[in-house]
Amino acid sequence: AKAVGTGRYVHYDPVMSEEVEARRRLEAEIRRSLHDGDFRLHYQPIVDMATGRVAAVEALVRWQHPDRGLLSPQEFIPLAEQSGLIGPLGDHVLRAACAEAAGWPGDLKVAVNVSAAQFGNPGLFDDIARALAATGLPPRRLEIEITETVLLENEERNVAVLRALADLGIGVALDDFGTGYASLAYLVTFPFSKLKIDRRFTGDILTRRECAAIVCSAATLGLSLGLTVVAEGVETADQLEVLRLTGVTQAQGLLFGAPMSAEAIARRLGSEMFA
Ligand code: C2E
Ligand code: CA
Ligand code: CA
Ligand code: CA
16 A cells, blocks of 8 residues: 555556546546548438428447447447546537538528536637537537536536526527436426427337327427427437327437438538429
């Protein structure tokens, strides 16, 4: 054991140090991949219920790992958040999404996920403003997707940042609605423009009365507050048919397209223009 300060001892733990070592390695790989451009965005269409046309596109990050292939966000976002690398990674995502969206036809919005850890960065607002300025994307074409976690931590500071973003004309969407708690109070305090009903409710809309009831009341609530309401995770035509009865504004899910490469979404948007 090694003496630390006065009279306290830290025992050397080989398992702990292996974990620390693995974590360090992964952090170094994230840094390197940021430098090498191995983080890619995939884009998933969000369609308008009334017209069936794409109304917005959500950017979802992937890691094209040099040895391990394409990794999903769950495999690296948590570590990036813990290590502080979510700052540079989030900024990369934001800039790439804005640059891509600036080339899309019409008034399409791009939605970017911003996690609670990113709100810990006092430069977040400036980073977002700079990404818009650098790419020429108008603020009204950018949407930030946040979860309740953002609202639980540093409520006062984060609400100020969200207000400033909303004042610029940037959309603020509450993601995974219905999975946390106290959401209703937040609807009063925060400047949301959109509510995204979590896919666990949409997924069971045909099989569980409770889920149908939750989707219905969330849609009614959101619409009566003047928000755009999105149902996430729509996979079948039957689900879509029932969703029509709830009044939701937009839908997203495998039925309309899985997340796809920048080239594929650009093709899809281009072909819709002439449809
Ligand atoms: P999310 O924001 O709730 O994103 C929706 C997830 O649902 C995506 O998973 C998407 O591929 C998946 N999905 C879409 N339609 C369907 C469907 O019909 N059925 C099913 N079963 N799944 C569907 P993905 O891409 O693996 O992302 C997972 C999570 O990682 C996201 O959840 C988001 O919280 C986070 N994430 C993704 N990209 C970013 C990013 O750039 N920054 C941050 N901070 N987080 C991100
Ligand atoms: Ca999202
Ligand atoms: Ca979601
Ligand atoms: Ca989620």
